[in-house]
Amino acid sequence: MKFFGITVLLLVPLVLFSLGMDILLGFDLDNSVKRAFNPFLVKDRAELILFVILLIILLFSFIYRKKEKDNKSKGQQ
Template identity: 45%
Template sequence: MKINKCYLCIIIEKREKPIKWNVIDMKIIGISLLMMGCLMGFSLGIDIFQGFDVSQALYNTVSPFRVMEVAELFVLFFLLFLFLLNLCIFL
């Protein structure tokens, strides 16, 4: 394992072309994590405002798939299926 400075990546195995992380990719990852944190904080605040204690609100915030209805799970798995199908087509 070594750090390649020109591509800003950690090389674990030999590849023909190293993965190149550019500034746009890092901004997308950073904004996504910031949005996730803000939305989790908002969800936590709403649960506490509705009367849940902090531990139950934190449990609901961290594990959202346990509080999903059947229709929501169907939509989630359908979208994941479409994503994987799209990924397989364009590989």
């Protein structure tokens, strides 16, 4: 769970920095958001499906590890 938290804590400031730089360059907020998520817009449908599947597997692995650690800690007590 720490890895997921660290990833989110790094992602949020970087996206905000990117949006801020776009606004300073003269783009409006709508165009800045579109530019920030542009890599997801140019993907083929198959690439996007694979990306979503990999994200789901990543989330389930975090949940499974947390449950596994909880079960080990309950078994030792």
